[in-house]
Amino acid sequence: RGKRLLVDDLLGNMALRNAASFLGQRLVGAAELGISAAKSGAGEALTNAFVTDGVRHASNQAVKQRIRAIKNIGKITKAMKMVAASKMKNAQVAVEQSRGIVNPFVRLFGDHPGVEGKAGVTVAVTSDRGLCGGLNSNITKYTRALLKLDTAAAGEAASTKLVAIGDKGRSQLMRAEGRLFSYAIADTYKVRVTFAQASLIAEELLKSNPEVVKVMFNKFRSAISFKPTLATVLTPEALEKQLTEPTGNRLDAYEIEATHERSDVMRDLAEFQLAATLYNAMLENNCSEHASRMSAMENSTKSAGEMLGKLTLEYNRKRQATITTELIEIIAGASALMDA
């Protein structure tokens, strides 16, 4: 999947045809291959035809093949857009409903994004598949900035672990911040995202006893707007510390009634908060992914259409030029015979 095709000669359109034949199958994986080839191949064809005109033509046959391939790519991207649109509609309902449970926690514990914890965990929520616009690189950018802030604030004592949910985040962050990168969780969106999944991930994250867990995800504002958002979840010890700060929360107002110690209840509550926040974050990111893919595929279809128009013009022009040349030759030959 990561193969880069060198499209020197126009036999690169073989890859385009392969990509086109994947229509109806695994659209995303194959289309990635095809689209990268189409971009480089068709672009080169255009430059070859117009810039080096007369020296090395794209043969008309090859242009025809390219036209066919681009038409198919356009069909693929249009289908992907519709699939993404319907998925987004389904996901939107789930997202809006999952927001309900996050608010009481924020009301109770407050939101403290500026907390500097010595042992923190930063989670970047990304998608598994690509072709979704700049979503994942955006998250990576913000996560890296956040990590820089954290390490600057806490100094060398900082030990922030970096966790990525989603394959795209894994590859990008491993390359960018390999030192801090801890582990990645993939294939979360294969089946529906469930609260059980989120609880499991939360448990895993809390194993290392961090002071604060920061979750970076794309919040779904609307079909065209997804903002990278940071959710901060404090563990009980950090919460107690917060109580003494001037901006601390009013947790003291509550009496805790339980068989166990207050700290146990608080720890369970914090774990529940982390699970609910993660669940909401994953759903929001999932919905943003579909919305972003929808607009990316829309743009793709549009540019495929434009490219198609340009190539068709070139094809027809060449075809007419060939016919004209032949006619001229025939007429010239005939008139030469007549003269003679």
Add this chain to the structure above:
Amino acid sequence: MSLQISILTPERPFWNGQADEIILPTETGEMGVLKNHAPIITGLDVGAMLIRGGQATGSKDEWNSYAIMGGFALVKQNQVTILANEAVSAENINPEEAKEAFEIAKVNLEKAEGVKEKVEANFAYKRAKARYQVVKVLKKI
């Protein structure tokens, strides 16, 4: 009409409304909350939660019940927030099914061997018991 209650689950806000009294299945037993209760945070066990009066039922003295699969309850200034892993309303539970499931779960619990099986069986038993209790309460009260 004095308590403002919201039951929230991760998937969706389950129910919002007003009531006169609410009985919570806490880990230390059943706890009733009336108007002007002291602020409290408590963990909830898997069990039946009862709500009296207000929008939950027609009259002031009728009870409605919900099965709560664990969670937390926050009470402050006549505002009760229930954060539950899962919640099922009594109307949505089939009584015969619930009874059957309860019997089966009880048998499984006694049969279970090994730590993992015992824990799973215990959990299934608690869930089935909660659902059965909810249905029983509705028929009795």
